[in-house]
Amino acid sequence: MLIKILGSGCAKCNRLEQLTREAVAELGLCAEFEHVRDMEQILAYPVMTTPALVVDEEVKVAGRIPSKDELLGWLQGSG
Incomplete structure (x- = not known):
């Protein structure tokens, strides 16, 4: 599973990544994380706005x- 956090690295983006990592750990899933900061x-x-969460390109x-x-x-639906 590939999980992308889209955002500049602001507090909300970092919080989304933290919560997502906690959820992945709770479910015992194997996931690769990528924090995408490049606007392009x-x-x-x-x-239209960040933060955004992308799981397996969705x-x-x-x-x-x-x-x-x-x-x-x-995450359960994607795992």
Whole structure:
């Protein structure tokens, strides 16, 4: 599973990455993380605001930090 956090590295982006890592660990999944900070790369995805979460090239959320339950649901469906 490839998980991308799209964003400049702001506090919200870092929080999204932290929560996602916690959810992956809780589910016992194997995942590779990539924090995409380059604006040209971010614009390749259909997102208007960051932070954004991309799981296996599918945008799961953009512009907000999801709840842990949302993260767990998305990751279980992708694992």
